[in-house]
Amino acid sequence: MDRAKQAAVDGSISAGSDFLQLDVGEARPGGRADWLAARLRTAIADGRVPVGARLPASRVLAAELGVSRGVVTEAYQRLTEDGHVVGRGRGGTVVVATPAEVVICPPEPPPVSDVFAEPPGADVFDALRTAPAEIDLTPGVPDLGAFPRAAWLRAERAVLARLAPAAFGYGDPSGTPALRLAVATWLARSRGIRVDPAEVVIVAGVSQGLGLLAQVLHDDGIHTVAVEDPGSLGVRQHLRNWRFDTPPVPVDGHGVRVDDLVATGAPAVLLTPAHQFPTGVVLDGDRRRQLIRWAERGGLVIEDDYDAEHRYDRPPVPALRAMLPERVCYTGSVSKLLAPALRIGWVLVPPRYRDALVAAKRMADLGNAALPQLVLAELMDSGEMERQLRLLRRRHVRRRDAMIAAIRAHLPGAVVHGAAAGLHLTVTLDGDVSDVALAAAALRRGVKVQPLSWHGQLPQPPGLVLGYAANPAGDLERGVAALGAARRELG
CATH class of the missing domain: 3.40.640.10 (Type I PLP-dependent aspartate aminotransferase-like (Major domain))
Known part of the structure; x- marks a missing residue:
């Protein structure tokens, strides 16, 4: 006799299941299938069991709860009839729809004025990271699309094998x-x-x-x-x-x-x-x-x-x-x-x-x-690290050159610093302009940059710190063009 059937014969109830912290002691007598179906329906609705997730096998969940397998299969059948789950044979019982539309609201992005408040607060980088923008020229960001996925998977398989x-x-x-x-x-x-x-x-x-x-x-x-x-x-x-x-x-x-x-x-x-x-x-x-x-x-x-x-x-x-x-x-x-x-x-x-x-x-x-x-x-x-570095160097040079050409075209008078290495350029600007105001104006145009003054305690000429490694040449040109427009807007 399996564990679930023995529990049903003995009338014993286990402490419950780790899955959703289910405790069958909450169920009214004779209503265990109703109770389980309701608990699962709520968990699917609030996202604890998302669409695409597989429910525990009925035999396993029944054993954990100390109930007959029929209780679990009856609960699963009710969810199937409602259209929330579907049985896929050896693939198990899979969630395919939520009981009601669940809207998950992302956090409200901070206003531009909060991102570029002066002086910058302790959460300034979090605020800039979550601010929406079409083109992100944040320094220090590598080309995340170049991550060597295939090499990493090969290495992971080799490691796990031994x-x-x-x-x-x-x-x-x-x-x-x-x-x-x-x-x-x-x-x-x-x-x-x-x-x-x-x-x-x-x-x-x-x-x-x-x-x-x-x-x-x-x-x-x-x-x-x-x-x-x-x-x-x-x-x-x-x-x-x-x-x-x-x-x-x-x-x-x-x-x-x-x-x-x-x-x-x-x-x-x-x-x-x-x-x-x-x-x-x-x-x-x-x-x-x-x-x-x-x-x-x-x-x-x-x-x-x-x-x-x-x-x-x-x-x-x-x-x-x-x-x-x-x-x-x-x-x-x-x-x-x-x-x-x-x-x-x-x-x-x-x-x-x-x-x-x-x-x-x-x-x-x-x-x-x-x-x-x-x-x-x-x-x-x-040797994969060296191969990755050689690939990135060639790509970075092309992107750096594209950004420098765009700066010459759209930010006349700007002086470029640090072009011989790295993932970013620093530009200093002529004229009487606030680099914080310029960065804020750029963000309103959909482009993220960092003002040079963020990174100084002593007086500095106005400037911007512009990352280029993570963007293709076309985006770099459009991003710098938007900076030029913002610069002209400020006068």
């Missing part, structure tokens, strides 16, 4: 050994960094890496981190969230001004030396030597290796970590090379901070999900 059951358990909070080795190899080959895989800590992107570093440094008595100016508003907000002071250090055509860094008295500085955000400047040799002398006197560098792989018209520059490992905390990720949705990055720190960093990672989330780490390691080891 994965031992134990690998599905909790692992090392520092990351899987396979990915730490692959990252160490990648950094040695592409960034000149020699590091033992044991020193690599896998994190959920650079954002989490900075948060973990902030905790470690705060506990070490560091409460001030100088930042480049202009420099990333998001990074500045992140540090301030961890109660850090962020004195600005000016950036010029040679990179961060180390003499001004010294003048701040800050014990640490956060830099994007390979491709400074947002100006695109590379930290030159003389400034690197000055920075090394500052670090050797006790300063600490946090190196965000932003856009380091995406270079087009200039030779590669070594990472600071390769030159001064004892005084540099290094962060990187695959967000701009594959996709931000993967949430996979890495952190390297001097030995004195490593145990504290791993402890912070353990307390944060016990470590990144293992399966995506193993798939990424397979991509790195197989």
Whole structure:
């Protein structure tokens, strides 16, 4: 006798089913099929069981509820007669229609005035992300359509085919050994960094890496981190969230001004030396030597290796970590090379901070999900990452050139910065114009951009930060044309 029939004979009732938290004790005597049909109908109507979902097999649900199988089949039959579900043989019982029209209203997009309120609030990037626009020129967004789906699926199948059951358990909070080795190899080959895989800590992107570093440094008595100016508003907000002071250090055509860094008295500085955000400047040799002398006197560098792989018209520059490992905390990720949705990055720190960093990672989330780490390691080891990078470089050059041509045509007088590398351009504008007002006017015309002034604490010339990697040439031309119209509208 099966479990459901035995329960019916005994008159016993189980605790219920995990499916929709069903408790048959709620049913009136003799009305179990009515009760179950009503509960399922409500769940379909409110979206907990969406169209296309398969209901549990009648035998399984009956066993979980401790009722006869006939109760479940009767409830399913009533939903079938109503046209809400259909039986598909071995495919099971599938939801095909809701009992009534269910309208799910998306959140109301923020008004343009809220997106570009001054000064920008902590939620400014969320507000801009959700604002509707036909063309999105937000910087830092890679070509999401270029994600290597076929290669990822091949790598995933290869990983799953050889994965031992134990690998599905909790692992090392520092990351899987396979990915730490692959990252160490990648950094040695592409960034000149020699590091033992044991020193690599896998994190959920650079954002989490900075948060973990902030905790470690705060506990070490560091409460001030100088930042480049202009420099990333998001990074500045992140540090301030961890109660850090962020004195600005000016950036010029040679990179961060180390003499001004010294003048701040800050014990640490956060830099994007390979491709400074947002100006695109590379930290030159003389400034690197000055920075090394500052670090050797006790300063600490946090190196965000932003856009380091995406270079087009200039030779590669070594990472600071390769030159001064004892005084540099290094962060990187695959967000701009594959996709931000993967949430996979890495952190390297001097030995004195490593145990504290791993402890912070353990307390944060016990470590990144293992399966995506193993798939990424397979991509790195197989050469797919290099192939993807070569493809993206060719595509990015075409799109960059299209944007520069559009700027020349529609924004006369604008000066382009940072064209030799990266995923965005910065333009500075002539005349007396508010870049915040210009960005707001552009959004009203269906184009998203970021004003340069968002990214500065010191006075800056008006400008815009324009991402080009995620859009085909035609959209870039139309987007910049809309910027030109907005510029003329403002006078």
